[in-house]
Amino acid sequence: MIRRVPFQAPAPFGVEVLTIAQLWAMAPPGYLASPQRPDFHLLLLVTGGATTxxxxxxxYRLERGSALWVRPGQVQVFGERATGDLVLFQPDFLIPGTHAATLAGDRAGLVAATAPVEPARRALRREYDRARQPTTVQTETLRHLLSVLILGLARHTPDRTPDAAGLDARFRALLERDxxxxxxxxxxxRRLGYSARTLSRATQAAAGESPKQAINDRLALEARRLLAHTDQPVSQLARRLGFRDPSNFSTFFTIHTGQPPTVFRAGTRP
Structure with a gap:
């Protein structure tokens, strides 16, 4: 079973900053070791120790100075307890039109990074701990400090062709929806207003794969999630993913994962 986790920050800023130790203290036994699907962004910033x-x-193996970005809808499982911070924020919290907001919307973008972001992390935590009322000044300050943190992480990832990256990001957002x-x-x-060839060039330049590869990978990922973490029959799961014929789904899954759905599901169960 996948637990869907809504955003429930104690302060109505659209962002929450807490330590990893606080999360472990709040979570029921075994909760963090089970699959979760947050409806919000989560930045895991490790300042000491190590975890997977x-x-x-x-x-992902995370040690001091490592960061991991979990985006809404992804399925995560926590590993060993480490020292550090968790930054939780809603998809619309960042300032629209900024590069940080674009990075947040890019599902094929930054995932894991090692970057010297301690000053930005400390500044964000300090301002969050200081804020008690959701004033405009405090909210905007938190938005800007979070953007600084994200841009610091992005500085340590390879640059991509801007035009191609922009079209690829729009394609990924539409793909996630449909x-x-x-x-x-x-x-x-057609929905993006380009030819299939132009879209293919953009995704190749930005992510090194064709649009069809991206579509198939996204379908296969969701199929693996549902097979591993739900008990839905394969026929029902196939319809949920847009396959009218369950045998077509089984063929698709076998081609793209190397295993039939039933074999994959059996291998994920104790």
């Missing part, structure tokens, strides 16, 4: 964090079937009902590249190209 599972994110959509990828395991992947379960639209499986063909022509649909996305």
């Amino acid at each position: 964090h599972s994110l959509d079937f990828e395991r 992947f379960a009902t639209a499986h063909d590249v022509a649909y996305y190209a």
Whole structure:
């Protein structure tokens, strides 16, 4: 079962900053070791010790100076307890039109990084701890400090072609919304106002893959999530992902993961 986690910050800023120790103290036994699907962004900033964090079937080793960005809708599982901060923020918290907001909307963007962001982290925590009332000045200050932190992380990732990256980001956002009902590249190209060839060039330049690869990868990822963390029958799961014929879904899943759905599901269970 995947627990869907809503945003429930104690202060109505749209952002929450807490220590990893505080999270472990609040969480019921075993909760952090089970799959969760937050409806918000989560930045995990490790300042001491080490931990592993599972994110959509990828395991990340995080040590001092490491950061991990969990985006809304991704499935995560916490590992060992480390020292550091967690920054939780809603998708619309960052200032629209800024590069930090663009990075937050880019689901194919920054995931894990090692960057010297201690001054930005401390400044954000200090301002958050100081804020008690949701005044305009305090909210804007938190927005800007969070943007500084995100830009500091982004500075340590490779640059991408701006035009290609912009179109690719728009494609990823549309894909995230419609992947379960639209499986063909022509649909996305048409909705974005470009030819399929132009869209393909953009995704190749920005992410090194074709739009069709991205569509298939997103479908396969969601299928793995549902098979691993729910008990829905394969036929029902297939319809949920836009496959009219369960056998077509089974063929698709086998091609893209190397295992039939039933075998994959069995391998994820104790």
